[in-house]
Amino acid sequence: MSKDMVILALSCLGIVQALFLSFYLFTLNKGSRRANLFLGLAILGLTIRIGKSVLNVYLDLEPWQRNLGLSGILLTGPSLWFYGKALLLSKKDFLSKDVLHFLPFILFVTFSTVIPNNANPISYVIYILVFSHLAVYVFLSFGLLVGNRTEIRKQLGNWFRNLVIGTALIWLFYMGHLAGLFSFYIGGALFFSLLIYVFSFLFLQKHAFQLGKYNSSTLDKSTSKLLMESLKQLFSEEEIYLDNSLSLESVSERLKVSPRKLSQAINENEEKNFSDFVASHRVEKAKSLLIDPNYRNEKIIAVAYDCGFGNITSFNLAFKAKTKRTPSQYRREFGKV
Structure with missing residues (x-):
């Protein structure tokens, strides 16, 4: 098998995996449905863009087809940002005015047949503007993390941070290629495939499935830490863990909290379950x-x-x-x- 065939196979596998992950998120009932939807849209947007990169290497695409691929970037940015809001801030309301964030994507797709994409100066300006749009939302997403760092639960923050960094690295690759720093154009597709397999692996682990498990909880970060300190003190002073019939329910009764909140405190602060x-x-x-x-x-x-x-x-x-x-x-x- 030639080198080009191997690269094509790996890239296509990444795209298929990404499409599967997007569809899975669209139908996932665990955790926050809104967060799942926006994450699925963000991954779908990147998949559209990367799919265009793969096809453009091996096929002679029409300008409107290249525009459709480029439009995926306009879908990724706002979807990533709204995913962060739904995941980290438990933002439940999606207002009608929020649709305006997706207007550039809708307009770009609608007018894809007339938007220039022929390697002329105007096409390059449009390309830069599209990726600048993504850069704005990457910065806004980082802003969510920084601005709410004292309130965000550790697992959620780490997960979202990694997603934003992955998206930022894809942005850097394509901007680097435009600037002539990278000549291996399809390398972006290979890097995307690697990211998708990493994200998919995390989703196969209980960590990712439980990201939205406590989104509706009223237990904030500071109270969670205080509850964890009380639990550790109880274990240290009375050694109740030596009782082989010990249960989450019996300990929560001692601490006068619900089993769900106690489980949440252990999960967030120790990254373990009760057992x-x-x-x-x-x-x-x-x-x-x-x-x-x-x-x-x-x-x-x-x-x-x-x-x-x-x-x-x-x-x-x-x-x-x-x-x-x-x-x-x-x-x-x-x-x-």
Whole structure:
């Protein structure tokens, strides 16, 4: 297979993956429907633009066809910005005046047959204006992050930041190519394919699926931190995690909050779910008991039960996941003689 065929195959796979991801987001009922819609539109806009890049290398496209591809950039910018608002600020209302942000895209598509695109000076000016439009929304999106950094939850902020950076890098590639800094035109399509596979991988992880899980929550960032401090204090002072019947509901009752808010606080501040958070404390306790001279003759299963684990299997799995050693190996290596 020739080099050109490999590049074409990789680019096309990225485009297909992006179309699949867009369609998936349009039909996704988890999290914020509005956020899913705008993210799908942003990815679709980039896909239209990148698809044009691929076709333009291997086919002789008409000016109106190139304009349709260029129009995707006008869809991406406002969609990315509104996605940030829906995700980070839980903006529920999309006002009729907000449609004006998509007017450049609508007009560009409508008049694509008459807009010049023939490598003349006017065409270059239009090209720069279109990408300047995207640059404005990239800056606005970064502004969302900076202006609301004290209120934005960490996971949401990191996810949106990465999306904006990815979009900005695509913008830089095409502007760099226009300025003559990059001669490999289809490189933008390859880079886009890489980004899409990275984003798709994240969406296959629970992290991305849970981004909008707490969008309707009234628990703000500062209250979330205070709740987390109360939980850690409760675990430290009373060691309630040693109870193998401990549940999210029982702990939330002790702290006088709803299980949902407690789960949210753990997820946002520790990037763990409740079970993992409890297991990490139990493992830390087990590490201290395994090297305690008073426990030298105790069996591993006794240590497991004393630390709150219900069976030896779950103990071994949790312990090795955290320490990279089995309990027996840890005792031999660090146990006091």
